[in-house]
Amino acid sequence: MLIAAAVPSNLLISALVVAILFGLGRVIIQRVAYAEANPWLVRILTIALVLHLLAAPAQIFVVDHFYHGIADWTRYVGQGARSRGTFASSTSPRLAQMSARSSTTVQ
DSSP: OOHHHHSOOOHHHHHHHHHHHHHHHHHHHHHHHHHHTOTHHHHHHHHHHHHHHHHHHHHHHHHHHTSTTOOHHHHHHHHHHHHHHHHHHHHOHHHHHHHHHHHTTOO
């Protein structure tokens, strides 16, 4: 079991992380709008940032409560790990050697 799954969320820490991400996002938004010389980008990108910061926890909630922690990306990662040897060997001998070496250390 993952340690992160066993530790409950702390609302204060979550709020602090959101505030930091929003602040950093606003700095990036200001720089992009200045570089593009389009002040309307500030508003549209800020809306996109807020939507993203609201949707990320919503996605985690849905995956955890409705899909019982199984999301598409877990299958993608597993399938990628299983097929990397086949891909590497068909692409180049050097990649096949690297893949074979790393597969002995990855469980």
